Amino acid sequence: MSEQIKPVVIITGAAGGLGSAMCQGMVAAGATVLAVDLPGRFTDTLPSSCQLIEADITTEAGCEQVAIKARQAGSDLVLVNNAGVGMQFINPNFASKPTRFWELTVKQYRDAFDINTHAQFQLARLLAPVMLKRGWGRIINVATSYATMQLPGFVPYGPTKAAVEAATVIWAKDLAGSGVTANVLLPGGAADTRMITDTAFFPDRSKLVPPQAMVGPLCFLSSRAADAINGQRFVAQFWDPTLPEADNLKRSSARAGWGDQPHAVGG
Numbered sequence: 599m600s601e602q603i604k605p606v607v608i609i610t611g612a613a614g615g616l617g618s619a620m621c622q623g624m625v626a627a628g629a630t631v632l633a634v635d636l637p638g639r640f641t642d643t644l645p646s647s648c649q650l651i652e653a654d655i656t657t658e659a660g661c662e663q664v665a666i667k668a669r670q671a672g673s674d675l676v677l678v679n680n681a682g683v684g685m686q687f688i689n690p691n692f693a694s695k696p697t698r699f700w701e702l703t704v705k706q707y708r709d710a711f712d713i714n715t716h717a718q719f720q721l722a723r724l725l726a727p728v729m730l731k732r733g734w735g736r737i738i739n740v741a742t743s744y745a746t747m748q749l750p751g752f753v754p755y756g757p758t759k760a761a762v763e764a765a766t767v768i769w770a771k772d773l774a775g776s777g778v779t780a781n782v783l784l785p786g787g788a789a790d791t792r793m794i795t796d797t798a799f800f801p802d803r804s805k806l807v808p809p810q811a812m813v814g815p816l817c818f819l820s821s822r823a824a825d826a827i828n829g830q831r832f833v834a835q836f837w838d839p840t841l842p843e844a845d846n847l848k849r850s851s852a853r854a855g856w857g858d859q860p861h862a863v864g865g
């Protein structure tokens with residue numbers, strides 16, 4: 599990361615998986631890290647310098663609690679909207695024996711949107727004004743691959759992440775020229791976390807994307823070098839830390855969203 603910016607990085611869903619790996623990577627890179635997860639979820643695996651925030655970010659009070667701590671910690675803020683639930687929260691064998699959309703309850707559908715989509719908005723809504731006042735900031739939304747958004751049996755997960763992708767494109771446009779950016783980050787394949795419970799479909803965990811893959815692009819996005827990067831999506835598994843940033847930008851990033859197609863104008 600750049601010497602000029604020593605950001606405060608807020609990482610949600612930090613108690614395990616990708617969130618925990620990103621906390622460790624950002625502490626190693628010199629950032630102040632606020633690690634957010636549900637009450638009772640943290641174990642002692644995170645670096646002791648991480649400030650732990652136990653909050654349910656599906657609630658407005660939980661998001662406000664995070665925002666208060668973030669404002670107290672500093673003003674160069676990086677918000678990593680990572681917390682989420684996968685299809686395992688509906689069905690542990692979600693890939694080998696998929697659940698069809700009509701088999702879901704309305705509550706399951708709503709709950710998935712509450713954490714995967716609405717919590718991202720609530721935190722961004724609270725912290726964007728702080729970033730705008732400062733003239734610098736990052737909103738990084740963890741989404742998923744386009745294929746996963748459209749897999750059979752992947753309601754509600756796929757639609758929650760498609761909404762995140764679309765929201766990021768719009769946020770990036772709303773923020774353009776402000777010094778604050780919004781980008782998408784994803785592992786780029788099934789990652790080796792507790793979300794991947796379906797051992798029949800994923801028998802060999804060594805083939806899963808390691809959670810540490812997220813760290814390289816996150817470090818880059820948190821730095822001054824990424825000041826002009828807005829509305830992009832980064833596929834972590836294509837980021838090779840041994841290569842120069844310019845090469846990684848070509849390999850690992852593209853415009854977020856589905857493109858501005860002329861026939862879509864007007865709805």
Ligand SMILES: NC(=O)c1ccc[n+]([C@@H]2O[C@H](COP(=O)([O-])OP(=O)(O)OC[C@H]3O[C@@H](n4cnc5c(N)ncnc54)[C@H](O)[C@@H]3O)[C@@H](O)[C@H]2O)c1
Nearest residue numbers: 611613614615616635636654655680681682788789791793
């Ligand atoms: N694992 C994958 O294959 C994969 C692939 C693409 C994208 N993702 C995305 O990566 C992100 C991280 O997932 P992961 O794979 O590390 O899974 P994970 O289950 O290890 O991490 C998710 C974390 O979110 C936390 N969380 C859930 N509800 C919360 C709430 N209401 N308030 C605060 N925290 C809450 C959980 O406690 C958990 O620690 C998710 O957004 C997921 O959709 C994962």
